[in-house]
Amino acid sequence: MAVLNEAKTAAAFKQALDGDNDVYRAFLQDISPVVRGLVTRKLPSFDSMGVEDVVQETLLAIHSKRHTWQPEKPLLPWIYAIARYKSIDALRARGRGGAAASDIDIDEIEEIEAPPSDFEESLDVSTAVNKLDGKLASVVRALGVEGISVQEASERLSMSENAVRVAFHRGLKQLVQMRSSLFGDP
Amino acid sequence: MKTNDLIDLMAQESQLELTPMRSLTLSVVVTMGISFVLLVSFWGIRPDMAQVISEPLVLIKQLIPALIAIPCLWLLKQSRHPETSLEGRLRWGLIPAAIAIALVTTTLYILPANAWLTTIVGTTLIACLFSIPALGAPILIGMLWVLKQGAPSDPKTAGAIAGIAAGCLSTIVYALHCYEDSPAFYGIWYTASILMTGLIGQRLGPRFLNW
Numbered sequence: 547m548a549v550l551n552e553a554k555t556a557a558a559f560k561q562a563l564d565g566d567n568d569v570y571r572a573f574l575q576d577i578s579p580v581v582r583g584l585v586t587r588k589l590p591s592f593d594s595m596g597v598e599d600v601v602q603e604t605l606l607a608i609h610s611k612r613h614t615w616q617p618e619k620p621l622l623p624w625i626y627a628i629a630r631y632k633s634i635d636a637l638r639a640r641g642r643g644g645a646a647a648s649d650i651d652i653d654e655i656e657e658i659e660a661p662p663s664d665f666e667e668s669l670d671v672s673t674a675v676n677k678l679d680g681k682l683a684s685v686v687r688a689l690g691v692e693g694i695s696v697q698e699a700s701e702r703l704s705m706s707e708n709a710v711r712v713a714f715h716r717g718l719k720q721l722v723q724m725r726s727s728l729f730g731d732p
Numbered sequence: 733m734k735t736n737d738l739i740d741l742m743a744q745e746s747q748l749e750l751t752p753m754r755s756l757t758l759s760v761v762v763t764m765g766i767s768f769v770l771l772v773s774f775w776g777i778r779p780d781m782a783q784v785i786s787e788p789l790v791l792i793k794q795l796i797p798a799l800i801a802i803p804c805l806w807l808l809k810q811s812r813h814p815e816t817s818l819e820g821r822l823r824w825g826l827i828p829a830a831i832a833i834a835l836v837t838t839t840l841y842i843l844p845a846n847a848w849l850t851t852i853v854g855t856t857l858i859a860c861l862f863s864i865p866a867l868g869a870p871i872l873i874g875m876l877w878v879l880k881q882g883a884p885s886d887p888k889t890a891g892a893i894a895g896i897a898a899g900c901l902s903t904i905v906y907a908l909h910c911y912e913d914s915p916a917f918y919g920i921w922y923t924a925s926i927l928m929t930g931l932i933g934q935r936l937g938p939r940f941l942n943w
Binding site: 563565569571575598602605606614615619623626627631671686689690691711715718721 | 733735736737738739740741742743744745746752753812813814815882883885942943
């Protein structure tokens with residue numbers, strides 16, 4: 547299993563918080579396998595699709611709650627705590643609304659266990675973004691795909707900067723949820 | 733969407749200004765102010781407050797809840813950071829509970845048995861049980877609002893601690909009105925009201941503090 551170095555990871559995260567997009571991307575890519583490993587261990591009953599949902603939820607939570615990290619405190623326990631919280635949350639959600647294994651028709655099992663291998667590929671970013679509500683789609687496309695600044699986006703879409711930020715975050719959240727519902731999981 | 737695509741999207745946002753967490757202290761000051769104004773307008777401060785405030789049994793009515801509220805507020809401040817574990821923290825509540833029981837039994841011990849019931853029931857029992865949670869509501873709402881900006885990883889316990897803290901702070905306000913000065917009264921009913929507010933917080937926590 548992948549291992550993270552506290553000092554290196556924290557230094558990268560600090561740099562990312564100062565606005566370095568490339569370092570931030572590398573940071574998120576570096577922590578993903580570790581988060582995946584942790585989630586897999588926490589949720590032995592989840593298939594790889596289910597695990598990936600929780601991984602994405604965790605990354606999004608790390609992103610939206612990044613102000614709750616105290617730079618003088620270690621970063622890795624903070625990341626693990628978020629992954630643990632999201633894992634427990636997923637387990638609870640499955641217990642509440644998810645179909646029990648016995649409810650699934652035998653014919654469906656094949657479908658669930660072997661999704662078409664290119665299904666995930668077919669659902670690329672632009673397809674997914676197009677499925678968002680109008681305003682959210684334009685914000686996510688502008689910031690995330692084109693990579694323009696919040697200020698430019700706020701002028702182009704005549705929204706306040708704060709509204710742009712909120713819409714962007716809501717858009718990301720919807721994208722993550724869209725993925726879960728598309729795969730019918732849980 | 734692939735995880736890498738999500739990462740690419742999020743990476744564009746690194747420079748975005750972070751929403752700072754509002755101050756818990758400020759929220760408590762403001763919402764306690766609201767409770768105080770409500771108390772003055774609808775309940776009124778007891779007329780003899782100035783004379784009795786120096787009496788120890790009146791003073792501890794306000795002092796004990798304050799002493800419980802302080803560690804609760806400290807815990808709530810920490811709980812906004814997800815790595816904070818609140819496990820087993822509620823057990824510390826046994827200390828003030830033991831103090832309340834000691835106060836009540838000592839008071840009853842020096843009273844004749846036929847005065848026990850009237851002392852315990854007092855004359856404002858229902859008002860007390862209603863007023864403390866009611867005056868605590870704005871305080872609790874303010875706390876949950878501030879906690880929501882953080883990332884509490886144990887919403888149920890965080891909610892319960894917020895409820896107990898709000899109940900204690902509201903008791904400090906309500907005790908300015910309440911003229912029941914026997915520890916046999918307030919030791920039981922203030923404790924019950926604070927626990928009730930704590931229970932409300934525990935129920936609201938998982939609903940409002942999810943992230």
